[in-house]
Amino acid sequence: MHRLNVKLVNGVQNFAKGSLGKAYHQNKWTTVAFSTQGVRLSQAKSDSAASKPDRLSKKPPESKGYAANMFRGQIVPEQCFPYPDVLSPDQQETLQMLVSPTEKFFAEVNDPAKNDALEKVPDDIMENLKEMGAFGLQVPTELSGVGLNNTQYARLVEVVGANDLGIGITLGAHQSIGFKGILIAGNPEQKKKYLPDVATGKKIAAFCLTEPGSGSDAASIKTRAVLSSDGKHYILNGNKIWISNGGFAEIMTVFAQTPVKDPKSGTTKDKVTAFIVERSFGGVSNSKPEKKMGIKASNTAEVYYEDVKIPVENVLGGVGEGFKVAMNILNNGRFGMGAALSGTMRSAIAKASDFAASRLQFGRKIETFGAIQEKIARMAIKHYVCESIAYMVAGNMDRGFSDYQVEAAISKVYASDAAWWVVDEAIQVMGGMGFMKETGLERVLRDLRIFRIFEGTNDILKLFIALTGIQYVGAHLKQLQAAFKNPGGNLGVVFSEASKRVLKSVGLGGGKSKALDSLVHSSLSTQAGHAAEAVELIGQAVESVLMKHGRGIIEEQFILNRLGDAVIDAYAMAVVLSRASRSIEKKLASVDHEVLMTKVFCNEAIERVRFNVNGMKAPSSIENYKIMSQISQTICKNGGVAHANPLGI
Known part of the structure; x- marks a missing residue:
């Protein structure tokens, strides 16, 4: 299970190796900073803004991301409205030429039940996939790939996800993350050397990050690479676990600690570096395939490295830059999971609705019963949201935007949670028949369980979503704090930021209920108002928790989880409103159906946002979090359930 988790809480991306910003805490402005060592708090320095004019001349980075700006209570529509339409006629034609044979292959040639029973992808199926170009979908054609953009890739991944998630993992571990680092961070020589072989499937790739003692806390990896005395090689030692394709991958992206000297201080400390490792280097071995609950056709193994000599030219992305490389790979590939699982959901809904x-x-036919109707409707709504987000993220990537890490994380979390729920409900609709192997849903449910764990557990990613947004807010609060030291000379900053906060604190400065009216079709104006309200509620909540908790916000995971949930719902509302509005404009055949799903989702999502925002501050909720913490500690100390059987025996 490639790259199960990545370190996010104590410093994913080193949280930009900088400060969260200035938060007003206990009558003092303080700096909250995230780093790989944790969180630190320091009082603001006494120097005035007037003595350091550059502080205010350098504006904090502005994001065009819709999700990032929600944390400031602002609507920045550029990456959400209108819904992206990025394929040229030629690209659409190419995609159609690929989709039809791919669907035919999975319908007539591949047997997912057989693959599951064999616990491997048969050799003939692997060869067929290679001949189809399935191992190099996004590699440029001049390097032997198919040359697809992200939106085209998403559509083909959706076909795979609808049919066989075991094969999906084999392909995804290879190209979505296995050699993705070479594609996005490799130098020209590395690309020319490695991409043709991996694109054709001549050599299979793997992504090697997770270790026995390092899952979510990726910075704690123990695998080490030390430069040889002649300076020509790094000597790699260590082991990685749960590596998809680990039993047969010939090319691996491996992350290891390396000693790095700071040119300024002269001190040396360990930093993570990414390497391109060939099995042919020698010293690389692996365990037998792991026995797993699901995705059994996917090869998962432990990989060992013993005195592996890696040429220095195989450093990927720079010495000490491995964390950045890993995060870029994962952020770049997460949208694919949303696309794949939307295919899984589409297939499950078809089976359940046919049965009903x-x-x-x-x-009576069970499709006439309200209980069944609600299940099928909710299944379809979740699929619509998942699919809409996946293609929104892919489309924005194709439009050249680079600030999509929060949206990509939202796509992964929503898709994996929704797919699990949808397939479980499909089984419920089909009753005993759904429980039988014959329908294939029991296999799909087993396969799905891992998706809520790898590529960052959903629990960790919700914290990532919340903390990344808070970091962005903090950068603007930092500038505001400096401006207040010399308000006369910085009226622009004071009035642009502070006045918004003052007005909100006294119940003024609203009007956001109409903020999306010009972007959303008039038939969805009520729901547009809900989406705008959600953004304002989130902005107010973020400011409130920063003022209350300061640096301590990183430890308030009960609160951060609810903020993450609220942001996911708020972003999803905007995305489906954007898609449905485009469908109305284009007069698509399914437009009435899409509008109905959008209305139900937004009407219910705003209630969840209100509930979660209230749960971040309500005294009764805060008290319950303290109680639940105590309950959990008691159970863990007891080694299990701490209350006695009611019979006392």
């Missing part, structure tokens, strides 16, 4: 339309109980 033919199954008779109490003299």
Whole structure:
């Protein structure tokens, strides 16, 4: 299970190796900073803004991301409205030429049940996939790949996800992350040397990060690479666990600690570096395939490195830059999971609805019962949201935007949670038949369980979503704090930021309920108002928790989880409103159906946002979090359930 988790809480991306910003805490402005060593708090320096004019002349970085700006209570529509339409006629034609044979292959040639039973992808199927170009979908054509953009790739991944998640992991571990580092961070020589072989499937790739003692806390990896005395090689020692394709991958992106000397201070400390490792270097071995709950057709193994000599030219992205490389790889590939799982959901919904339309109980088809209708409707709504987000992120990537890490994380979390729920409900609709192997849903449910864990557990990613947004807010609060030291000379900053906060604190400065009216079709104006309200509620909540907790916010995971949930819902509202509005404009055949799903989702999502925002500050909620913490500690100390059986025996 490639790259199960990545370190996010104590410093993913080193949280930009900088400060969260200035937060007003206990009557003092303080700096909250995230680093790989944790969190630190320091009082603001006494120097005045007037003595350091550059502080205010350098504006904090401005994000065009819709999600990032929600944390400031602002709507920046550029990356959400209108819904992206990025394929040229030629690209659409190319995609159609690829989709049809791919669907035919999975319908007529591949047997997912057989692959699951064999616990491997058969050699003939692997060869067929290679001939189809499935191992190099996004590699440029001049380097033997298919040359697809992200949106085209998403559509083909959706076909795979609808049919066989075991094969999906084999392909994804290879190209979505296995050699993705070479594609996005490799130098020209590395690309020319390695991409043709991996694109054709001549050599399979793997992503090697997770270790026995390092899952979510990726910075704690123990695998080490030390420069040889002649300076020509790094000597690699260590081991990685749960590596997809680990039993047969010939090319690996491996992350290891390396000693790095700071040119300024002269001190040396360990930093993570990414390496391109070939099995042919020698010293690389692996365990037998792991026995797993699901995705059994995917090879998962432990990989060992013993005195592996890696040429210095195989450093990927620079010495000590491995964390950045890993995060870029994962951020760049997460949208693919949303696309794949939207395919999984589409397939499950088809099976459940076909069954409901033919199954008779109490003299009626079960599709006529309200209980079944609600299940099928909610399944379809979740699929619509998941699919909409996946193609929104892919489209924005193709439009050249680079600030999409929060949206990509949202896509992964929503897709993996929704797919699990949808397939579980599909089984419920089909009753005993759904439980049988014959329908294939029990295999799909087993396969799905891992998606909420790898590429960053959903729990960790929700914290990542919340803390990344808070960091962005902090940068603006930092500038505001400096401006207040010399308000006369910085009226622009004071009035642009502070006045918004003052007005909100006294119940003024609203009007956001109409903020999306010009972007959303008039038939969805009520729901547009809900989406705008969600953004304002999130902005107010973020400011409130920063003022209350300061640096301590990183430890308030009960609160951060609810902020993450609220942001996911708020972003999803905007995305489906954007997609449905485009469907209305284009007069698509499914437009009425899409509008109905959008209305239900937004009407319910705003209630969840209100609930979660309230849960970040309500005294009763805060008290419950303290109680739950105590309950959990008691259970863990007891080694299990701490209350006695009611019979006392």
